[in-house]
Amino acid sequence: MPALALLILSPGAHAALPRAASVPGGVALLPLGPVHAGQPAPRAWLGEQPVLVTAEKQRWIAIVGLALDLPPGAHELRVSAADGERRLAFEVRDKRYPEQRITLRDDSKVRLSPADEARAEREIAAIGRLKRHWRETAEHAETDTGFALPAHGRMAGRFGLRRFFNGEPRAPHAGFDIAVPRGAPVVAASGGSVLATGDYFFNGKTVFVDHGNGLITMYCHLDRIDAQPGAAVAKGQRLGLAGSTGRATGPHLHWSVVLNGAMVDPELFLPEAPRGKAAAGAKPPRPAAAR
Structure with missing residues (x-):
């Protein structure tokens, strides 16, 4: 061992965002676009589970939890915003x-x-x-x-x-x-x-x-x-x-x-x-x- x-x-004091680690058991930080006055925050889902979205430096960021049993490779976040719905691809690296x-x-x-x-x-x-x-x-x-x-x-x-x-x-x-x-x-x-x-x-x-x-x-x-x-x-x-x-x-x-x-x-x-x-x-x- x-x-x-x-x-x-x-x-200690808090930081604005968690640190990104796109691995099983980690967190992916995915930019969703700029913040526009008068427009609501975009919404995001990983599979069927809603995902936390927050504003940081005038950008919308999806803060995505990655389960320990999530397979490495390509994944998609479903995003719904004022301009419509889209799929945002991201990679999960392997970790032993x-x-x-x-x-x-x-x-x-x-x-x-x-x-x-x-x-x-x-x-x-x-x-x-x-x-x-x-x-x-x-x-x-x-x-x-x-x-x-x-x-x-x-x-x-x-x-x-x-x-x-x-x-x-x-x-x-x-x-x-x-x-x-x-x-x-x-x-x-x-x-x-x-x-x-x-x-x-x-x-x-x-x-x-x-x-x-x-x-x-x-x-x-x-x-x-x-x-x-x-x-x-x-x-x-x-x-x-x-x-x-x-x-x-x-x-x-x-x-x-x-x-x-x-x-x-x-x-x-x-x-x-x-x-x-x-x-x-x-x-x-x-x-x-x-x-």
Whole structure:
């Protein structure tokens, strides 16, 4: 397994747009044309899923989430604007994410009983519906796509790792892990409203924050939830306390970003890509969110 980077992560200022990475699990930034006074924002769809469109430097930009299982190659965005409808072609490059092998003492979290399997499948379906949620804001102009880190701690697991639990292949790591002690505060990465909360078999106690226009963040493995569904939250407002609920080997925050229904790399929404000194043999809590 590759060495993990050791670094301290602190909340920071937001950037105007996420960084572009047209790979599975990344974000494509696609120009849609100039902003004209009096004309509404264009609308865009990837498949059947609406896509976030925002204005930046007098241009309309589609901010497209690319799912981890999206095949590399040519894809199309459907765009509807004042001058009609068109198809916008773009390329998705291949990316090979590293492997991560995790050993859990409780094998029942890997090889599930029929009852646990049924519960997990119900929860995966429910979370899938939340990920596809769409709440449109006025002219797509109110969505802050520059995030602050939701916790202060050491990076413990990057997005996209191809994971094996007790030798069994499972879904890639669809989030960013921050090693923090139990009870550490977890805050909203940006303003929005609490879409849902829950206590899930894999993700443990989780808060979903809807930032508008298909941009959603998830905060998993919490020890305590302090947010109420439907409540407005500001950037930096506390959502709960970090813990190790669900499938986790130790206290940490698993933070996920969902864009037009796709789980994408949270680091792309931070002001800078985290940098740090590699430290072989470091053993932070291992990422252990949904399969």
